[in-house]
Amino acid sequence: MGSIIHEPIHRELHEVNTETNKVDINRWCLTRYSPSVQQYNTIILFFHLIGPCIINLGSALFIIFGSAQQRSTAQTSRTPREHIYNQFSEHKQLLISPIILLILSLPRLIMSMLSECINPSNHRLLFIFGYFISFTPSMLIFIIFVLPSALYRKKFQETFRRPRRLIHS
Template identity: 45%
Template sequence: MSIITNIIILRISCISIDFLLRLIPIIIDWLNASIAIDRTLALVMSTKYDKSKSRRAVKWTIISILLFSTSSLLHDPINRQLIEDREETRTWCLIQYSSALQIYNSTINIFHFFVPFIINIVTAFIIIFVAARSRATAQRQQTYKQHLKEQFHRHNHLILSSIILVILATPRLIISFISGCMKSVRNSAFYLVGYFISFIPPCITFIVFVLPSKLYKNEFYAATRRFRTFIGRQ
């Protein structure tokens, strides 16, 4: 927009900013999916679940997610370039793919979008059914169907939060398939709203995951009390 004219700053921002804005939500989605898997394993394995092994696995999982997500998107910054438009007196940050790379880019977008969502939904249903089966075995005064209904009511936030997050992230997927440049402020509100809606999920993790869950909310309150006690001692 001719506000910044330093070519080095423009080149760095062209390569990095859009890449990071694309990468970070993907990393968050995969971290959420990993938490869902760990939560499910803890329930399914019950007494066999080893917390110390889980903590060690977390470190490798985070590293793997960072490496996998970054490497799958490296084609993005590599193919970015600055184009000087003298007629409109502006500098464009353009990205151009070959047909094969375009197919790969679309495929990887769909993969990063749907797979974490599917993991979240599937693990949520596994938790509900396994918990209902365990309760039905331990508490025979109620039928399995009654326990199942109770567990759906208790854990419905897992399903609802996954659906809400994927709905909010949908504009990000749609925009990734739209090619072209916004040359003026005409209809800019539509694109900007869709663009910023995509970043709502990382900003409302607390609202979506913690507040609807009695367990997580109690843990949050307990952690807050411990923090206040620690600060008071200082």
């Protein structure tokens, strides 16, 4: 919250008359930044996008290499490289998920970096796309986290098999 405190400070409310009779008034909330605040805002946007991805990837690599090291100590019949390969294949969803979330967040970052003013009535699809693209990672959680993981996929399938067994019994 502290990293984006500059945003509400620089917000301005503007009224735009859309009809000649001045009955229809649209209100737009705009942010105007000085060059230094704009540079800070850009850095914060990238940090909020890339920071969690780097932390997730680092944690996944820590889990994979830590598990491989423990297994190579306990099971000396296999090489450490084989243990690392097995851990990578076992925990591949930990590596795939942050990368997919990063890719899905890129359009939102691009939309927020557009600094020119656009008349929303002329570019409705652009604004609708920009609004709904921010929901894409949330809507695709099943595809991003459950399907790549063998364990989660197995548990998901078991959840649907259980009610069918109860119905047929």
